[in-house]
Amino acid sequence: MQVALFIPCYIDQLYPRVGMATLKILERRGCDVVFPSTQTCCGQPMANTGCSSDAKPLAERFLEIFSPYQYVVAPSGSCVAMVRRHYDEYLEGRPGFAELKAKTFELCEFLVDVMKVDAWGGAYPHKVGLHSSCHGLRELEMGKPSERVGPAFSKPLRLLEMIDQIELVDPKRPDECCGFGGTFAVAEEAVSCMMGTDRLRDHLGAGAEVLTAADMSCLMHLQGLGKRQQMPLQIKHIAEILNESEAKS
Structure with missing residues (x-):
């Protein structure tokens, strides 16, 4: 392939x-x-x-x-x-x-x-929160957004659930925007920062140690906000978590 x-x-x-x-x-x-x-x-x-x-x-x-x-x-x-x-x-x-x-x-x-992956080797012994980025969720249909009726699913979550020892935490609003939006973060800085801070607090409140997503752009925005506010939350792209867990197996 x-x-x-x-x-x-x-x-x-x-x-x-x-x-x-x-x-x-x-x-x-x-x-x-x-x-x-x-x-x-x-x-x-x-x-x-x-x-x-x-x-x-x-x-x-x-x-x-x-x-x-x-x-x-x-x-x-x-x-x-x-x-x-x-x-x-x-x-x-x-x-x-x-x-x-x-x-x-x-x-x-x-x-x-x-590739129809149905198993994943290795372990990742951390509490992980998944940020469902807007484009993947609503344009690529990688998961079910809350505004739609139907059975819940998430392709990134499905992969994370295959990893041993990982503890996935549930924020109160799992599919809310982080506020980045590319140039929106520049044109509407105050609103963008408030939205991002809200996302970080939601995941921290759920007990997350690591925040992940399938979009590094969202994570870049959240990482900057978390660092400036000294929040105890690691930021990692889902590819990093998948690779790290598998590399240690």
């Missing part, structure tokens, strides 16, 4: 350990992983601020770079949602675009839906 790693800008520049953890997880499962070195930003920051003319060339570049590969996997729900849900504006009708959308996955959904 050939997998092209799509690593978001902020992970590449600030959290490369998340990209390395993703690589190790996929390689242990026999994937032939490649990293196209010419990849650039997916264009999400530009699109979110209404700069469509700036986002379009990046979408076209993404199609050109990643079309040749069997699968495209990224440790970021928001970036994958950009490709699958928002590239239509720029690429509708282009050769290979429909196939690109169908083969681009966030890491957790790739492990659950494509």
Whole structure:
């Protein structure tokens, strides 16, 4: 199974350990992983601020770079949602675009839906809170948001539950936004900070020692708030937890 790693800008520049953890997880499962070195930003920051003319060339570049590969996997729900849900504006009708959308996955959904992982080796003896990021939850349908009727499910939670000795804690509002929202955190700084602080307090109140998510952008926002307020909460991408637990087995 050939997998092209799509690593978001902020992970590449600030959290490369998340990209390395993703690589190790996929390689242990026999994937032939490649990293196209010419990849650039997916264009999400530009699109979110209404700069469509700036986002379009990046979408076209993404199609050109990643079309040749069997699968495209990224440790970021928001970036994958950009490709699958928002590239239509720029690429509708282009050769290979429909196939690109169908083969681009966030890491957790790739492990659950494509690789059909049903067991995980190793242990992680910590109390962990899962932040369900908005894009993954509501655009990729990686879990059931509270506003929808139906049986509860969560693909990231399903993977975490396979790890031995992990204790998953339940915040009072499990699918509330962290307040980051990309440029929203700049344009509405006070509101963004209040939302993020509220999320941190909810998880701390539930007893979390470690806070995780499938989006490092959300965790970057929460990490900054927690550090400034000296909150006793570790921040780790879910790929880091999955990799650490498995590496110790």
